[in-house]
Amino acid sequence: MSVATAVDRPSPAKPTPSPPRRRPGRGQGTYLLFLLPGAVLLLAVVLVPFAMNVGISFTRWSGVGDPRWIGLENYRRLFADAAFWASFRHNVGLLVAMAVLPTAAGLLVAAALFDVVGKRFGPRAAGVLRACVYLPQVLPIAVAGIVWSWILAPRGGALNAFLDAVGLGSLARDWLGDPDIALYSVMGVLAWIQLGYPVVVFMAGMQRIDPVLHEAAELDGASWFGRFWHVTVPQIRPEAFVVLLTCSIAALKVFGPIYVLTGGGPGGATTVPSYSSFQNFFEKTQVGYGAAIATVLTVLVLVLTTAFLRVQNRGEER
């Protein structure tokens, strides 16, 4: 890795061993220096555009020409839009499918791969299985949408054909076309897409765990699950937090998979707030209103993020 190669070179800042008498809080300056490249990029690519987006949200604008200032009009309209707020209820299901389920299942799968398969059947077997579980993450979402609509098609779809073949034909459904089922079908596809991500992150985290901890627990006679629960889970807590938060953020602003699978249908049964944002930006050319939606979504997600980070931080300091 490019950073690692720097080990061999003389380091740019020669060790001029400054006397190690530092008061707490001193020396923050040098750490801030490490933050500099990231901060500059962040400012240019995210913070300034975000501020511009907030600015656009106070205007009526079709994306070309001059925006017209209309003050809080877009926000007034947004807060009165009951359908928009109602569509948040679909995010609850998506949170389960994209954050809760993959994190929980991912923990189990990762532990099983790392502890059982990796140790009993060799790292190669574990690697191959991990690759299989991760593959859906590699598939472009547009393609995933096409393939899943083939599988879930009501007539001649693979799933219904399979159910028929194993004698469960009565369970066959119109998976994406029935408003009572469509959301669950979408949730299933999202869980399929999402699972590989926590598995890979958790397996990497498990490599950090000192094997001594497991050996000690085993000597104490702890069962596999006991060790999983009392050694593995606490040790990869940081990863668990990261996975849970990033997946939750993704679930709250998810849009692509829904767009390609159901387009928010049938009859609005799977629509989500971020779909409105996208529609206004690119289909209705109401960029100002789209920007208002994006701003509100960002602020909402940020509030949740901040709260989550506080909880995580408290856990770390314990």
Next chain:
Amino acid sequence: MFARVLAALLVSTTVLAGCGGSAGDSDPGTLKLWHYESPDSAMGIAWNAAIAKFEATHPGVKVQFEEKGFEQVQKTAPMVLNSNEAPDLLEYNKGNATTGLLSRQGLLADLTEQAVARGWDKRLSAGIQTTARYDERGVMGSGKWFGVPNYAEYVTVYYNEDAFAARGLAVPTTLAEFTAAMDAFVAAGTTPLAVGGAEYPAQQILYQLALSKADRDWVDRYQRYTGDVDFHDEAWTYGATTFAEWVAKGYVGPESSGMKAEDMGVAFIQGKYPIMVSGTWWRGRLQSGIKDFQWGSFPWPGSRMGIGSSGNLWVVPEGSRNKELAYDFIDITLSQEIQDKLRDAGGVPVAPGGSQPTDPAVRTLIDEFDTLVANDGLAYYPDWPAPGFYAVFVSATQKLITGGATPDQVLDEVAKPYAENRATLGG
């Protein structure tokens, strides 16, 4: 090894990335042309021929053609045309929300002078010209020329001749015969209509039903905002209630709510449904895909107005530095030679052709369209009048298919965004 691979990657990539400068150059010896039709479609074939002809008649000029994705052009056209990267000529969607919007912002060249000087205004019929002209609000139908179509499209009824023959059914010429034929299929346990309820096909059936009770004035009021629109008038009410009735009678299957247009087409090609109501854009697919049965088409029975319009437009960006060349190219696409080529490849030409088509199926196609134009019957598409209206219609017709709402409720749902858009028109 990991480290070395990465280091090599870093070096090579930053070097490569650095030299990828923007190519905003434009020299008089090149015509930069964009379109998004696949090379084996009728338009793709005809336009390729046009490129060849253009290069032959313009020695020293090269056509630099880039095939774009439909989505890319839709999402980025306003940005591209506002930059130095704009092409000299591009295919763009007709309608208020697309060409109309860009024309209002001054991003498109005014083609009126060319249209008159080169006689385009004579070659194209009035119904076709509607989508070429936009007023200062960006509303189609009058004002200056901002685009030139060179093909047309309309919605027709495709049917499986074998399936009709097996039940002794004749080609319907009235709506009553049409429903009687569908009843015969339902009685035999076959769902007659292939419908992609998750995309455009369902709303086109609903609109076509409404059109059977409509006239030119009704269409103009709805599409061109020339007067009041009442979504609970006779036509709309008939359209929505009849659609719901067709669902109840089993003409439209419950499974269609989740079907996309592609699923619909494949199901028809596989012979799973005997009838498909959709556009001329399917013709090539049906021709190459259907092997096991005879098929044909007939115009929607008992309606003077029909869904259809010009195809997409050639537009010239205001920033184009080779406008003359672009005009020449448009002129070539309207020439008899290219129009005949388009027709023979399965497209619907817009300008009267020279030779007679040899293929009888092509002949039917042209005749159907000519009748529609002669009746002044082009009624455009239901989702045109308001940006984002398409999704509203999809959702509304899905509710009719799943029984999630009554026809009245559905019409209310459609009326709201329409009224909102009208209120902001030109703003």
Next chain:
Amino acid sequence: MATTARRRRDPAPHLVLWGLVALAAVMLVPFAIIVLNALKSPADYATSGPLSLPDEVHAQGIVDFWQRVDFGSKLLNSFVIAGSVAVLAVVVSVLNAYALGIGRIRGRLWVLTLFLIANTLPQEALVYPLYHLFKQVDLYDTRLGVIIVFTIVQAAFGTYLLASTLSGFPREVLEAARVDGANRWQVLVRIVVPISRPTLGVLFVFFFIWTWNEFLIPLVLLISDENQTVPVALGILQGQRMMDATTTSASALLGVLPAVVFFLFFQRTLTRGMTVGAVR
């Protein structure tokens, strides 16, 4: 809690293995369907639908698509962009996370939150502002512009993941290094980076694949053909009203393969840590 130690040969590990194999098989079904259709002729697809086996192997779709979009150059673009982003974003993540997780600078929660805006902000909200900014500095329609955007978007995630894992970093190790006279840069390069290597490998792989699959921003910011990426090229097949399913499958196969190969290649990097055990 403590019970008698069970050291018997029990069938449990085999059950676990077969359970995971079954899971892996289910995960792969959609990929099998893509391969099936990529190798099918359009006529075959039209008559038999997407789920039947191809009558004969038809590779023409793949060849046609390759030539139609000049796939080689798209591959190169995607590789350049995803590769640069993966490397640069890992570097930026390490630097950030070092300051936040090890340096524990004051107000780090706020800094972290600021970085996470890059993840919480919907991408469509970035499109118009970035377009205007990039036009002014001549980065519009350049690969460099897209690399810059994704470097920070991915680094936001990397910063968070690394800072979280580094905050549990054993303080004694750092103190020992300092006593040996190492400055901050040396501590980072000689101690923190090697120990975090499994996580850095994961980040590298993720960043590459995520960037590879990005669609909206390349679609908007990379206009000319010579700068386009693979997913944008796939978009050409999705017409206004037509979708060419077999060519789409063929192109999907072409689009996915490089990312899969990349993942399998670096899979070894991910696995090595597992065999060697903790670097400590």
